[in-house]
Amino acid sequence: MNVLDIPASTLRNDIAAGRVSAVESCRAALDRIASVNRALNAFNLVDGDRAMARAQQIDDRRKASESLGPLAGIPIAIKDNINVRGMLTTASSRILEDFIPPYDATVVRRLEAAGAVIVGKTNCDEFAMGSSNENSAFGPVHNPWALDRIPGGSSGGSAAAVAARCVPIALGSDTGGSIRQPAACCGVVGLKPSYGRVSRYGLLAFASSLDQIGPFARTVADAATVLSALAGVDPCDATTSSEPVPDFSVSLTGRVDDIRIGVPRAFVSEGVDDEVRRAYEGALETLRREGAALVDIDLPHAKYAVPVYYLVCTAEASSNLARYDGVKYGYRSPAAKDSLKEMYSRTRDQGFGPEVKRRIMLGTYVLSAGYYDAFYLKALQVRTLLRRDYDEAFERVDVVAMPTSPTPPFRLGEKTDDPLQMYLADVFTVSANLAGLPGISVPCGFSTDGLPIGFQLMGRMFDEATMLRVADAYERVTDWHQRVPAL
């Protein structure tokens, strides 16, 4: 038995019962990373010594019969835009290439309190800006199912690491689909919680009204367990909600005969690859057979979600990324010694990559005098209309189902010259962030080329439980999630 092939929940119980040690599990993860990372480039950093020391602590606790957390001994990878104290955290950007955070993100504290063993930091698009992981200053991540394909983005390294059996769990961040889309591209489960469900303290901010942290896992049940560990109010993030946090795994009953699934037929009728459509229709049919009712819904403003998203997220990014100025941390241009202003602008031009600069420029433009009302304010108003579409839909249905990505993972380099084409890949994922809703991507098939396809469920705000129940019920009667890429 390979410890990396079993679900995290089973592994945790094996470790707690002494059938497998945390050290053994950690060693297996580190060995697997060492053998596949050259091909994948999924990790920016692996800290084997730290991980082995933590794993030893878990084993010692077990031997001393101390209580073990729900993730005891589970090897976990963290996206490189989330702070782990003392561990290089770069956001895959040159401007932070030697930044060592002096504090832990709240999610990191909570994972370690639950017993998780952090093995390293995963590659991503620079500052989480991208849908293909090609915007990393440290080179793209390769898809474990086809090395010439994108792993999705921005959390591509986390998705690839879970798909390639390096770790059973990884954290990502999702501002417009950055967990769900790479999960679909790599054939794993990716969960974006409701806005406010999980603290962002220690997440390097991209767009603060949209950013949310969530897990990648190979099963819905594992994602639910991690969400229970991560969720809850945090005094260090004023946007976290005091909404009670249930034990999400309790809701996974396998039953969907009381569930109404909203199907936005008009919205998904255009621009969807045939194989993705067939897989999506197949997933709906499976859920219908299991007893769920399919209900047609209309989301008249969903087609504007991409332009609204790129106006809102760039505006917020232009403000959030003002902090990278060569003063407090990170890179400073050695070329400008005589003037502060010159130092700022030269540092930022040399330190940021092209997509980050493009978004800062776009955001600065839409917030500037003369364009604010026509672009930024207008986008916020359309955001309200989009939220109302979902509010109305959720009066009649319990979850909404869509494809996660309109196409299977495309080739590396295919869209790098055309940012707008790249943005359109986010058509089905950005709505959840704009409306604050939870979303999950679950494997639902493969293309004839053997590339993974995922479908997405979205739930009511703070009703992850129902969404997870439907996703889990689907997973129980399908085996897409059990396939392993041949690496």
Added chain:
Amino acid sequence: MLQENCLHFAFCILNYDDHVSTTLTIADVERIAALAQLELTDEEKHLFTKQLADILAYAEQVQAIDTSGVPATAHVNAIQQAERDDEPRPSLPVDDAIVNAPDAAADAGLFRVPRVIGG
């Protein structure tokens, strides 16, 4: 008075058909780059002039939507109370706060920067 006229003029442009069409010039890109504290290369200026114009032309479709009387959503949890008692709490020690600075004056606990005035 002149100022008032200018303001009025700008207001009219903005509200004309509720539509701002997007043509970008290199000078516009330079102006935005200066606002964003980015010293772009000539190559970047040319590339961004075209790419930003394409993206903005695409985004212009939102201007056709009737949003009269629709409030803006800046934040989905906007009604939540996030106030707390104003009591001092422990914060990041100065040594930790400056440890990543490219040029820290560690003895004084300060960030050092190039000349601000007259530079």
